[in-house]
């Protein structure tokens with residue numbers, strides 16, 4: 001915070017508010033040099049505060065003369081303004097859609113400075129999408145579970161009756177029929193069990209996410225053909241989290257198996273971990289979130305399907321039951337996390353987001 005002009009006293013509380021706000025805040029001096037950015041703004045621009053301070057506004061927001069002119073007007077006339085859904089090209093040649101508010105700050109005996117507030121819209125739109133997704137898959141999962149439950153009981157009766165009948169039959173030829181009934185009932189039973197999904201309560205313990213990934217790696221190395229390259233790209237500084245390791249292994253395994261099935265005999269699979277600061281999952285914002293990405297270079301998922309793949313019974317495979325992703329999503333939801341997906345041909349990313357602050361309770 002040293003970069004705030006010394007004549008602008010900011011007490012501890014104000015400082016903490018700025019540091020924890022989800023809106024991106026920037027303070028510019030009258031020459032439009034950056035004096036301060038908050039952590040959310042660091043994330044938005046992909047630049048550290050140290051690097052940003054002293055840079056000109058035009059170096060961070062490129063080629064937007066109209067906006068710069070309006071900001072000049074704020075300095076000269078003192079009227080704040082807000083522009084909605086501005087498309088900006090920013091530092092690092094990235095494009096962002098933001099709501100932008102600019103307010104003059106007057107301090108005695110100093111030149112006026114500007115408070116620039118940016119609200120990242122894509123993330124907001126994405127949060128709305130994620131919320132819908134969670135609500136939709138919750139309803140669909142309940143439906144499927146209800147159905148599975150209804151099928152489970154008569155199925156047990158059916159199998160038992162076939163067994164009793166088999167004992168009464170002398171002819172081996174007729175016993176073949178009861179064998180078929182029993183075998184098909186067993187097949188249906190295992191489908192129904194998957195439809196019911198994980199029923200056990202999670203046994204949470206303190207774990208390192210990389211132990212989970214190493215376990216998945218060991219399992220999948222055997223399943224994947226030798227022409228599938230598996231790259232592990234871990235962030236060694238990732239803190240531990242409280243979670244059920246078996247449930248996380250199951251969730252990651254479901255995603256990794258899909259990736260391998262999509263790539264076929266050859267391809268490249270990457271298991272990547274990173275931590276993210278100030279990240280919103282659903283409605284809740286967390287200070288620190290673990291991001292686990294499963295990236296494959298397979299054919300990808302068509303844009304019109306990508307929103308539906310987390311629903312149960314949605315499959316693109318002849319032999320698929322369409323339950324893998326919905327189970328993975330519900331396991332991660334139980335850990336207050338979320339799985340999201342982005343895909344284009346040659347690059348599909350399934351991203352697991354897990355809050356990391358449950359060690360000390362949610363802050």
Ligand SMILES: Nc1ncnc2c1ncn2[C@@H]1O[C@H](COP(=O)(O)OP(=O)(O)OP(=O)(O)O)[C@@H](O)[C@H]1O
Pocket residue numbers: 254258259260262296298299300301309314315316317319320321322323324325326348
């Ligand atoms: N990495 C991926 N690349 C391409 N398509 C994918 C990928 N992951 C999932 N999909 C698509 O999403 C669908 C749903 O996946 P999901 O794991 O829920 O079911 P499934 O794999 O078809 O069956 P199950 O996992 O129950 O055996 C898949 O059938 C596939 O079409």
Ligand SMILES: [Mg+2]
Pocket residue numbers: 254257258323324325
């Ligand atoms: Mg699957």
